[in-house]
Amino acid sequence: MAQLGLFIIGAFAALFLVLAPPPAAAQMKMEGGHGAAHNQRGKPASAHGAHQADTRPTKIPEHLDVARTKFSEQAKFSVNVTSRLDPVTINKMHSWVLNLKNPDGKPVRDAKLDISGGMPMHGHGLSTAPRVTKNLGDGKYLIEGVRFNMAGWWELKIVIDSGHHKDNVTFNLILK
Amino acid sequence: MGRIEFAIAFLSILIAVVAPGPSHAQTWTAAERSILRSLWIGSLPQLPKDSSNQVADNTEAAKLGQKLFFDMRFSGNKKIACSSCHKPEKGFADGLPLAQGMGAVPRHTPTIIGTAYSPWFFWDGRKDSQWSQALGPMESPVEHGGTRTEFAKILYSNQAYRKSYEAIFDELRDTTDESRFPNIAAPIDDPQSRAAWDAMKEGDRQIVSRIYSNIGKAIAAYERLIIPGPSRFDQYVEAVLNGDQATQKELFTDDEIGGLRLFIGKGNCIECHNGPLFTNNDFHNTGLTPRTDAPGNSGRAAGVKSVQADEFNCLGPFSDAEDADCGELKFAKLSGAELIGSFKTPTLRNLGKTAPYMHEGQLSTLSAVVDFYNRAPKAKIGRSELKPLRLTETELFRLKRFLMTLDGPLMVPQALMSPPR
Numbered sequence: 001m002a003q004l005g006l007f008i009i010g011a012f013a014a015l016f017l018v019l020a021p022p023p024a025a026a027q028m029k030m031e032g033g034h035g036a037a038h039n040q041r042g043k044p045a046s047a048h049g050a051h052q053a054d055t056r057p058t059k060i061p062e063h064l065d066v067a068r069t070k071f072s073e074q075a076k077f078s079v080n081v082t083s084r085l086d087p088v089t090i091n092k093m094h095s096w097v098l099n100l101k102n103p104d105g106k107p108v109r110d111a112k113l114d115i116s117g118g119m120p121m122h123g124h125g126l127s128t129a130p131r132v133t134k135n136l137g138d139g140k141y142l143i144e145g146v147r148f149n150m151a152g153w154w155e156l157k158i159v160i161d162s163g164h165h166k167d168n169v170t171f172n173l174i175l176k
Numbered sequence: 177m178g179r180i181e182f183a184i185a186f187l188s189i190l191i192a193v194v195a196p197g198p199s200h201a202q203t204w205t206a207a208e209r210s211i212l213r214s215l216w217i218g219s220l221p222q223l224p225k226d227s228s229n230q231v232a233d234n235t236e237a238a239k240l241g242q243k244l245f246f247d248m249r250f251s252g253n254k255k256i257a258c259s260s261c262h263k264p265e266k267g268f269a270d271g272l273p274l275a276q277g278m279g280a281v282p283r284h285t286p287t288i289i290g291t292a293y294s295p296w297f298f299w300d301g302r303k304d305s306q307w308s309q310a311l312g313p314m315e316s317p318v319e320h321g322g323t324r325t326e327f328a329k330i331l332y333s334n335q336a337y338r339k340s341y342e343a344i345f346d347e348l349r350d351t352t353d354e355s356r357f358p359n360i361a362a363p364i365d366d367p368q369s370r371a372a373w374d375a376m377k378e379g380d381r382q383i384v385s386r387i388y389s390n391i392g393k394a395i396a397a398y399e400r401l402i403i404p405g406p407s408r409f410d411q412y413v414e415a416v417l418n419g420d421q422a423t424q425k426e427l428f429t430d431d432e433i434g435g436l437r438l439f440i441g442k443g444n445c446i447e448c449h450n451g452p453l454f455t456n457n458d459f460h461n462t463g464l465t466p467r468t469d470a471p472g473n474s475g476r477a478a479g480v481k482s483v484q485a486d487e488f489n490c491l492g493p494f495s496d497a498e499d500a501d502c503g504e505l506k507f508a509k510l511s512g513a514e515l516i517g518s519f520k521t522p523t524l525r526n527l528g529k530t531a532p533y534m535h536e537g538q539l540s541t542l543s544a545v546v547d548f549y550n551r552a553p554k555a556k557i558g559r560s561e562l563k564p565l566r567l568t569e570t571e572l573f574r575l576k577r578f579l580m581t582l583d584g585p586l587m588v589p590q591a592l593m594s595p596p597r
């Protein structure tokens with residue numbers, strides 16, 4: 001009898017947990033740094049009254065591509081980026097090496113690279129102004145002056161101009 | 177209420193009452209624990225090297241710096257020292273909305289605790305080292321109100337200062353000849369000081385500015401040592417990391433735990449107030465209403481221009497740094513809408529001692545602060561990065577209770593908390 005009672009309590013408890021997840025558990029799904037915390041921010045702009053229309057994403061896309069090697073948007077280049085600070089942590093100045101190839105895998109030397117980026121969910125840019133400081137030869141470039149100042153989803157956007165082709169590529173990072 | 181819902185409600189109360197083990201509020205996921213660890217004082221790294229200051233870690237320099245920090249002779253009216261505004265007993269702040277030196281300062285005095293970890297100084301980041309920062313107030317007419325030639329002369333005329341200066345740096349050059357070194361001269365806004373400075377020979381100006389920069393470097397060697405110690409929050413995190421439930425319960429109330437959850441969760445506070453000092457030491461627009469329309473209200477947008485032009489910056493002739501050590505300055509963001517009306521994120525440690533808050537002391541209590549973040553008003557200058565939080569009264573109360581757990585003793589020997597004997 002006691003066992004049956006416990007079983008019923010247990011069953012109702014399970015049902016309760018399904019119907020009403022405790023707030024703390026729901027709040028902290030942390031796969032994306034502070035992604036979950038931001039769901040609250042992205043209500044329609046009208047709900048904020050004073051704030052202007054807001055088209056920022058309210059959460060990290062589910063299958064965000066975080067690859068460090070990819071083709072540029074129009075597939076003019078194959079680009080790899082490697083951080084010299086690994087893992088990438090916030091509030092630390094560091095540099096990256098960018099390896100630029102054409103689609104056949106031949107190094108692209110002497111390209112011009114322009115670096116920008118920011119946090120799509122927050123609508124702000126990078127916290128520093130990184131730039132290429134050294135052509136390392138063989139299609140490799142040293143990018144100095146990167147420092148991220150928050151956890152979350154960051155984009156690193158690179159405009160590439162090889163003289164023959166112009167294209168851009170965006171890398172995604174999720175920082176903890 | 178239907179029968180089923182009623183049964184569920186009843187049983188859930190029953191379960192809550194009889195369920196053994198820790199209350200729900202005490203449990204943290206692995207991801208949350210790693211966030212707590214990142215805020216924990218145990219995660220504070222060793223003092224970062226200051227390559228721009230070769231005496232930064234020299235104990236004799238720190239002693240000299242301590243003396244200078246408390247010495248009122250280094251001011252226009254002989255009544256102002258750094259410690260007049262950065263009072264050790266007030267968390268190295270002053271308790272005033274706006275600072276008061278020889279005149280009224282249009283900014284609130286921030287604490288100096290833990291600033292050795294910051295790449296930028298002042299609310300607008302117009303300085304890039306502790307030593308060059310110290311040179312700002314000394315020549316500001318509303319703060320110390322002195323000039324660098326006066327300061328060089330004070331050092332030279334005082335045996336003890338002269339001796340310790342020479343033990344740390346090199347020969348203290350004789351600046352008593354008034355025909356070469358006027359009593360009041362500096363490249364500042366005051367027309368008289370400026371004219372006297374302009375009339376000096378370039379070589380003599382170099383001599384004076386070198387002494388002046390060394391005064392800053394000694395002060396910085398002292399200031400570096402002012403770092404925070406563990407607060408109740410840190411003890412709580414330690415208990416969490418050790419899985420010590422009993423100690424956790426002793427240390428933090430449910431309100432404080434709830435406040436901490438809001439801080440790292442839907443309050444978004446941790447975006448900017450991150451790391452063991454609760455600051456990213458970067459610049460953000462939070463939409464505070466300025467008290468006046470002084471030009472400095474463009475914040476970092478103007479600050480970054482000043483630091484670039486500053487003769488005492490990391491790349492300048494008085495810095496001991498190599499070009500490669502000046503990454504922050506070389507790669508500083510010079511433009512962008514985010515810089516307008518942005519100010520430096522302050523540490524949240526020791527808030528209990530450093531009220532009022534914000535760059536113009538706009539908010540006098542922590543209740544006012546959390547209420548401000550909840551409303552997140554539109555910025556008058558630039559664009560606020562904040563969004564209204566829509567927290568309840570209870571949540572705001574909890575957030576405030578949490579902020580109050582960040583007070584703690586400093587990791588500073590008592591001997592450094594007052595003028596040296």
Ligand SMILES: [Cu+2]
Nearest residue numbers: 119122124150
């Ligand atoms: Cu952000």
